[in-house]
Amino acid sequence: xxxxxxxxxxxxxxxxxxxxxxxxxxxxxxxxxxxxxxxxxxxxxxxxxxxxxxxxxxxxxxxxxxxxxxxxxxxxxxxxxxxxxxxxxxxxxxxxxxxxxxxxxxxxxxxxxxxxxxxxxxxxxxxxxxxxxxxxxxxxxxxxxxxxxxxxxxxxxxxxxxxxxxxxxxxxxxxxxxxxxxxxxxxxxxxxxxxxxxxxxxxxxxxxxxxxxxxxxxx
Numbered sequence: 574x575x576x577x578x579x580x581x582x583x584x585x586x587x588x589x590x591x592x593x594x595x596x597x598x599x600x601x602x603x604x605x606x607x608x609x610x611x612x613x614x615x616x617x618x619x620x621x622x623x624x625x626x627x628x629x630x631x632x633x634x635x636x637x638x639x640x641x642x643x644x645x646x647x648x649x650x651x652x653x654x655x656x657x658x659x660x661x662x663x664x665x666x667x668x669x670x671x672x673x674x675x676x677x678x679x680x681x682x683x684x685x686x687x688x689x690x691x692x693x694x695x696x697x698x699x700x701x702x703x704x705x706x707x708x709x710x711x712x713x714x715x716x717x718x719x720x721x722x723x724x725x726x727x728x729x730x731x732x733x734x735x736x737x738x739x740x741x742x743x744x745x746x747x748x749x750x751x752x753x754x755x756x757x758x759x760x761x762x763x764x765x766x767x768x769x770x771x772x773x774x775x776x777x778x779x780x781x782x783x784x785x786x787x788x789x790x791x792x
Contacts, residue, residue, distance in 0.1 A: 590637050591629040595622055597644040601655035627769035631762055633754075636747040643741045652679075654739040661735035665722040681738060688745035689737035695752055697730055699763035707779050709786035710771070 588596070599621060614621065629637050647654050660678055663671040697717065704711040711717075719730040737745065752762050768779055776782040 590634070590641050591626060594629055594637065594641050594644060595625045597641070597648070598625060598655055601644075601647075601653045604653055605656040605659065623773035624770060627773055628766050630769055631765040633747065633751040636744060636751050639744040639747050640740060643739075643744055646741075657739050658735045661738045662727055662731050664735075665719055665731045666727050682742065685738065685740075685742050685745060688742065688749055689734060689740070692737055692745065692749050692752060693730065693734040695756075696733055696763050699756075699761045700729060700767075703761075703764055703767060707783045709790055710767075710779065710783050712790075713786065 599618060602615060602621065605615075629640075632640075644654060657678055660671065660674055663674070700717060704717060714729070715732065716726065716728045717730060719728050719734075721728050722731050740748070755762050755765070764779075771779055771782045774782070776785070
């Protein structure tokens with residue numbers, strides 16, 4: 574899907590909240606500069622769209638609407654939340670560079686830090702059994718824990734926390750509410766996001782994706 578042609582076909586008010594989120598993030602992603610030059614994923618809108626929609630489709634409407642407001646406020650203030658996410662991640666992956674650039678990040682309140690860490694911890698706890706149940710699917714993703722971070726390799730934990738730290742306190746509160754409401758129902762937000770991601774690749778379920786990945790590993 575071509576981002577610019579999509580915007581020509583429909584106005585921003587005619588697309589869903591979640592599509593507006595992804596469109597705003599894509600624009601920020603395009604404006605994010607890498608030390609090593611432009612990354613290949615910055616030219617792959619289709620994958621970006623599918624992966625980000627898989628995440629936000631699993632959120633509550635209230636959390637998604639709040640995050641869209643975060644993005645609009647960031648644009649108005651001249652902030653790039655995607656660039657800030659990567660800078661937060663550099664605390665683990667590129668600590669020396671992080672120390673020279675952390676001045677560009679807004680000061681995190683204790684409330685935002687605590688909420689981001691609580692959500693990240695629960696999402697990691699939910700991802701562990703997914704990795705055990707679907708090991709071949711998991712092998713295609715990032716390593717799980719931050720202690721595996723190194724230059725050029727970022728874990729799920731580091732990536733996730735880096736992103737959460739860019740959300741407003743209101744978005745974090747709503748996301749945490751949704752996360753634990755699902756848990757109370759015996760559901761896993763981590764699994765729902767992963768299932769949607771897998772389906773975007775054409776699989777009908779995690780079980781089917783695991784069976785295919787297992788068969789490929791044996792060949």
